[in-house]
Amino acid sequence: MIGKIHNSMSLPVNAENRPTAGKTAMTATTKQVELSSEVQSLQSAKADLQHTNDVDMDKVAKMKQLLQSGQASVDLDQLAGTMVDYYQGNQ
Numbered sequence: 448m449i450g451k452i453h454n455s456m457s458l459p460v461n462a463e464n465r466p467t468a469g470k471t472a473m474t475a476t477t478k479q480v481e482l483s484s485e486v487q488s489l490q491s492a493k494a495d496l497q498h499t500n501d502v503d504m505d506k507v508a509k510m511k512q513l514l515q516s517g518q519a520s521v522d523l524d525q526l527a528g529t530m531v532d533y534y535q536g537n538q
Contacts, residue, residue, distance in 0.1 A: 482490075513519035 510519065514521070
């Protein structure tokens with residue numbers, strides 16, 4: 448179960464509102480939400496993802512360096528074909 452809602456009745460007791468004969472006690476209904484461990488894990492993962500970059504800039508810098516030095520090459524035709532396949536769903 449993703450979450451549970453509990454209804455509970457609470458009655459604060461002090462000298463001013465203590466039930467007496469002929470006096471009606473007022474009760475307040477409170478709702479308490481209890482999240483399952485799965486939802487708590489998802490919330491934690493979501494928070495972690497918000498603090499991370501989608502792109503690993505260290506890898507980008509290393510690749511730029513390899514390309515500029517001529518240590519790596521790119522087959523542009525193959526790259527273009529792969530991109531077309533990906534966006535057409537032909538992965």
